Amino acid sequence: MKTYLVGGALRDRLLGRPVSDHDWLVVGATPEEMTSRGYLPVGRDFPVFLHPQTREEYALARTERKSAPGYRGFTVHASPDVTLEQDLARRDLTVNAIAMPAEWVQPDGSFEPDPDKLADPFHGRRDLEQRVLRHVTDAFREDPVRILRVARFAARFDDFSVAPETMALMREMVAAGETGALVAERVWQELARGLMETRPSRMFDVLRACGALAVLLPEVDRLWGVPQSAEHHPEVDTGVHLMMVLDTSARRQAPLAVRFACLMHDLGKGTTEPALLPRHTGHEKRSAELLHAVCDRWRVPVDVRELAEVVAREHGNVHASGELDAPELVRLLERCDAFRKPARFAEVLLACECDSRGRLGFEDQPYPQRERLLAVLRAAAGVATDAVARTAQQSGATGPQIGEAIHRARVEAVAAVTALPG
Structure with missing residues (x-):
């Protein structure tokens, strides 16, 4: 059983950006071993566990195979014989397919990765240095949500470009109608996250370039x-x-x-x-x-x-x-x-x-x-609407007439501060 830090935390640390979350991957373990060590199972679609002290998520190494349309149309295989490289191969981008041993992480969550000792079978470090968003394998095409994720990452890392082969693959996916299988909630989730990035226009530049914007x-x-x-x-x-x-x-x-x-x-x-x-x-x-x-x-x-x-x-x-x-x-x-x-x-x-x-x-x-x-x-x-309403009622006003009296009082107040005719 071996635990690794993977994904966004490692990517952001290598870029010199703040690290907010840790993604943990466990290789060579079974669900029974995890629960025997006090981990709490929470995964519905694949084996994920909460650490007994930190409550951070630990996922078992797995492979995925497309078996039906849609976001959940995957057959997941998680077992002790799934290797680290096989798990990294199912990820979306090379910059997210880097791993390091968990023991490098200090108790306070800080870590200093040794670039020369990272598990990086798909050259994610090279793409970080060259500022390129590149898909890991052709399995990228099996999940159209990844088109939105690439666009969102382009909005976050606004000095990165999308690799030509990745853009070509996304165009193929759009032309094949893959974006038609996207679930509304996932689309909104990715769009909302992209809107909140540093340069959100780049998300729409990428979606437009691959043809997905015309569909979505x-x-x-x-x-x-x-x-x-x-x-x-x-x-x-x-x-x-x-x-x-x-x-x-x-x-x-x-x-x-x-x-x-x-x-x-x-x-x-x-x-x-x-x-x-x-x-x-x-x-x-x-x-x-x-x-x-x-x-x-x-x-x-x-x-x-x-x-x-x-x-x-x-x-x-x-x-x-x-x-x-x-x-x-x-x-x-x-x-x-x-x-x-x-x-x-x-x-x-x-x-x-x-x-x-x-x-x-x-x-x-x-x-x-x-x-x-x-x-x-x-x-x-600032108009005292209660007082205006009482005065209007005392003069016999009801319903809409009271509302009109409040409206007139507000107009008078606005005219006073804007020096405009009321």
């Missing part, structure tokens, strides 16, 4: 070649703009919901064909409608979906808010549900700011709309 997110893929605006910035490509907006949100360390909203906010650009949506609707409304299909397809969480919908529908109004009078500003706040969800409204404004800065030459431009609308919200939210 055709609403986004079609935006390359669509002018950002016929009247304003016709020279700006909407697809390029989206990627700049997305990377701006990453630089601002925005949360996932904001980054997703940045990706989704312009889906309606150019979709004026009657077969898609009515021509008389603005692109903001079209964007919100197309967003629904994306969120349904990949089962996007409700909070992420709702923020993206507000941004898609209202970002044009937020950009133009400096031209709105007090009643229009209050109606904007109401449509955004800002009184009930002020924190979400602040995230809406952050997404809109990223959108405004997502063009060449505008990266550092001020965005006064954000602070102004936050001030407008503070003024409107």
Whole structure:
């Protein structure tokens, strides 16, 4: 029985990056031996155990063979005769197929690998040095989730390139319809993780290059070649703009919901064909409608979906808010549900700011709309609605009339702080 540290921890340590998790591999053991040593079995699809003290996961060495379509369509063989190299051969990328003996790891979890003594049968160290993402074996094609993982790693390691043979293999997989077998939850999981990487646009560059973006997110893929605006910035490509907006949100360390909203906010650009949506609707409304299909397809969480919908529908109004009078500003706040969800409204404004800065030459431009609308919200939210409602009731108002009285009071408060006519 021999234990190794494998995967991301070793890769990140060799790159000089922080190590967050340890992946442990046990060679030459049986499930019975693991449980006899106090390890707790937790694996459903293959043998994985929790360490009795640290509670870290220890997986038995295994091989995998594709036996049916889909994420779970694998036959797993885990036994003491599976070698370290056989286990590493089933992994996705060479940079993740490196191992070192567990005894090199100190009790506090720190370790200093000796590069010349690592188990590296597929030359992952060489690819780390050359900054290349390369598949380990042709078994890569058996799991289409790996296309998304390569794209996600490209977003994390933004100075790495995808090996030409790996890109060619991914194109073959897409052409063969492999991405059609992807499970919605896994797609969203990988997309969400990729959105939170250092340079998320690279994930979409890779997905677009191999053809997977047209399958998974055709609403986004079609935006390359669509002018950002016929009247304003016709020279700006909407697809390029989206990627700049997305990377701006990453630089601002925005949360996932904001980054997703940045990706989704312009889906309606150019979709004026009657077969898609009515021509008389603005692109903001079209964007919100197309967003629904994306969120349904990949089962996007409700909070992420709702923020993206507000941004898609209202970002044009937020950009133009400096031209709105007090009643229009209050109606904007109401449509955004800002009184009930002020924190979400602040995230809406952050997404809109990223959108405004997502063009060449505008990266550092001020965005006064954000602070102004936050001030407008503070003024409107400061209205004592209970007192207004009581006064309205005393004068005989009921139901919608009370709501209108509160609305008028908020308009007056906004007019006072913006010096705009109420």
